[in-house]
Amino acid sequence: MIKGCKICGIKDTYTLNYIINHPNPPKFIGFICNYPKSSRYIEFNSLKKLLSVKKNKSEFVAVLVKPNNEILEEIKNLPFDYYQLYDCTPDSIRNIKQKYQKKIITALTIKDETDVLKYKSFVDVTDVYLFDSKGYEKSQSFDHNLIKNIKLNKELMLAGNIKFDDNLKKYEKIANYLDLSGGLETSGLKDTSKINFFLNNLNKLKNET
Numbered sequence: 001m002i003k004g005c006k007i008c009g010i011k012d013t014y015t016l017n018y019i020i021n022h023p024n025p026p027k028f029i030g031f032i033c034n035y036p037k038s039s040r041y042i043e044f045n046s047l048k049k050l051l052s053v054k055k056n057k058s059e060f061v062a063v064l065v066k067p068n069n070e071i072l073e074e075i076k077n078l079p080f081d082y083y084q085l086y087d088c089t090p091d092s093i094r095n096i097k098q099k100y101q102k103k104i105i106t107a108l109t110i111k112d113e114t115d116v117l118k119y120k121s122f123v124d125v126t127d128v129y130l131f132d133s134k135g136y137e138k139s140q141s142f143d144h145n146l147i148k149n150i151k152l153n154k155e156l157m158l159a160g161n162i163k164f165d166d167n168l169k170k171y172e173k174i175a176n177y178l179d180l181s182g183g184l185e186t187s188g189l190k191d192t193s194k195i196n197f198f199l200n201n202l203n204k205l206k207n208e209t
Contacts, residue, residue, distance in 0.1 A: 009040030009181040024203035133160035164194040
């Protein structure tokens, strides 16, 4: 059952305020903290200014790819509720979780069933599993049927080229949360009309179930 969504890759105040104050705000808002290859990356000083807002009903997520101690120390006092971690071992996630007292979204990039089964190694350190494509910032797809029948004892978030106007019912039996970034953009920038359409559609679906 879909409970909500994450809107990822926010880097400007206008979009952030629009999302936070939307009648149907997302459960999670993600910020790319240490991956300069992404056009959605935001450097620390800009991030610090951007996050000086009231979150209202949303929770803030630091998206981190194999973070080193420097970035973890840099962001430790920012108002993040979750760290979303790519390319980390279970031990490194355990250390990060204990040291910084954050909830963890473990991001697994999927190409085939072998990648899916890696989730078993992270059971003890994960609060939410994110199943994503191999494309990282490129909004690529993967075969969602690969995760359709796995039984998790944690919540599942789904990413990978989900569009703002998709038929959301097709994700109902797969995910608890949908994670969108590129699917809410026009010419590489977040589009509030697409965000509005998606959030309202998601709210309709939640009210039906």
